[in-house]
Amino acid sequence: MTARIIQKLRVAAVAESTPEVRVYTLEHPRKPLLPDWSAGAHVDLRLPDGRMRQYSLCGEPGPQPRWQIAVKRETVGRGGSAWVHDSLAPGTEVQVSAPRNNFPLAAGAVRHVLVGGGIGVTPLLAMARSLAAQGADFTFHLCARSAALAPLLAELRVVCGERLATWFGDEGRRFDAALIGAPEAGVHLYACGPHRLIEAVRAAAAERGWAEAQQHYEVFQPTLDENFKPEPFELRIASTGEVLLVPADRSALDVLRERGFALPSSCELGVCGSCVCGYRDGIVIHRDSVLPVSARQDRMTLCVSRARVSVTVEL
Ligand code: FES
Known part of the structure; x- marks a missing residue:
């Protein structure tokens, strides 16, 4: 698990796609090319208060001079899209993460x-x-x-x-x-x-x-079950054998950070995949919307997923 590089990009252009949606074109102030990306990838935008929001890249995949994201102003959202619409104009700068792809095209599909x-x-x-x-x-x-x-x-x-x-x-x-x-x-x-x-x-x-x-x-909205009743569980650290208790009202991510692990995160809602970690020796209650079924046997999101009784995390 590594932290994603954040770089400051400049808004090169803003275009209205619909009355609710604007397309933002982003470029590096000095570098001619932005990092390579593949179709389905998203980037995180950092808001002024430090919160992150995920937006899919919708331009031409590959190493390109510019990225494009489309942002719909959500009337009942968490404030990120309103900030983007109200604050980002051509010439302004915004902090943007490297692309991450949780939604790639299947290789070899016909x-x-x-x-x-x-x-x-x-x-x-x-x-x-x-x-x-x-x-x-x-x-x-x-x-x-x-x-x-x-x-x-x-x-x-x-x-x-x-x-x-x-x-x-x-x-x-x-x-x-x-x-x-x-x-x-x-x-x-x-x-x-x-x-x-x-x-x-x-x-x-x-x-x-x-x-x-x-x-x-x-999905970019969490689909958490509001009737879920969290229970405390134990986290064993694979590299040291140390055991930490995750209380019912806290996440594994919080507890690990408090213990000194510098762990990346972004949405903290189980939708972006930033906090995914390997695990073994436990039954995980997966509460995220990002991991495919095929990955759930050995990977978990530390921000929302929990375990029955105990689990060993690959840290
Ligand atoms: S921080 Fe986004 S899935 Fe955990």
């Missing part, structure tokens, strides 16, 4: 089905750019209330062409998750968007027998 709703289209646009550049086979289902409120629609039309299917509520065209179809070897499904859309896609995939490994979801 076809890709992308389902994006609202601002959830941002990582999928980067995926579509990558797939189109490779000449790969893909379909993009875009769901929004209307064309006027569909972020990045013009870019998606250019990138996807006839592979784009639009589902706009005001036209009476609503996406039916059954459209994902039956699973086939080598076909991968990706969804990002509102909780309702993701749950509909998950349910349709489960009903049709899609394997977990063929499904990929990106």
